[in-house]
Amino acid sequence: MKAIVAGADAEGISEELEALGVTVARVDSPVFADALEDAGIADAELFVLTDLSEGISITLAKEINPDVRTxxxxxxxxxxxxxxxVDLVVDPSLLGAEAVAEELVDELA
Known part of the structure; x- marks a missing residue:
């Protein structure tokens, strides 16, 4: 499984996904279409945005890969x-990165 994590990732969702065997590419803010393409969004199953102010990147990701889970x-x-x-919005103060990563991997497996 391949995931793109965009934003600062202070909560560590990328590390939790990697621990579950997911190949993770990271994109820093600001998130542009060319950076998403370079990271491999076209064949990613999952796009995780950690900087909600970069919400437009959801639209960019879906334009490149309409099937990606956002x-x-x-x-x-x-x-x-x-x-x-967006398919799912989770506040890290309510559910931690480990639990979210496990649910996403189980759902997409």
């Missing part, structure tokens, strides 16, 4: 314009 794992406000396109 998850926002961070605190803050997701721009209203993309709220309907």
């Amino acid at each position: 998850v926002c794992f961070g605190s803050g406000e997701l721009p209203e314009s993309v709220a309907g396109t």
Whole structure:
């Protein structure tokens, strides 16, 4: 399984995914389409955004790969314009990175 994690990842979701055998590519903020393409979004099963202010990257990821599962794992406000396109939003203060990674891997397996 391949995942792209975009943003600072202070909660460590990328490490938790890697611990479960997921190949993870990281993209720093700001997130642009060319960076997503370079990271391999076209064949990724999962896109995790940790910086909700970069919400437009959800749209960019879906334009490149309409089948990618998109998850926002961070605190803050997701721009209203993309709220309907994200598959899952999780606040790390409510559910930790380990639990979220396990659920995502189980769901996509």
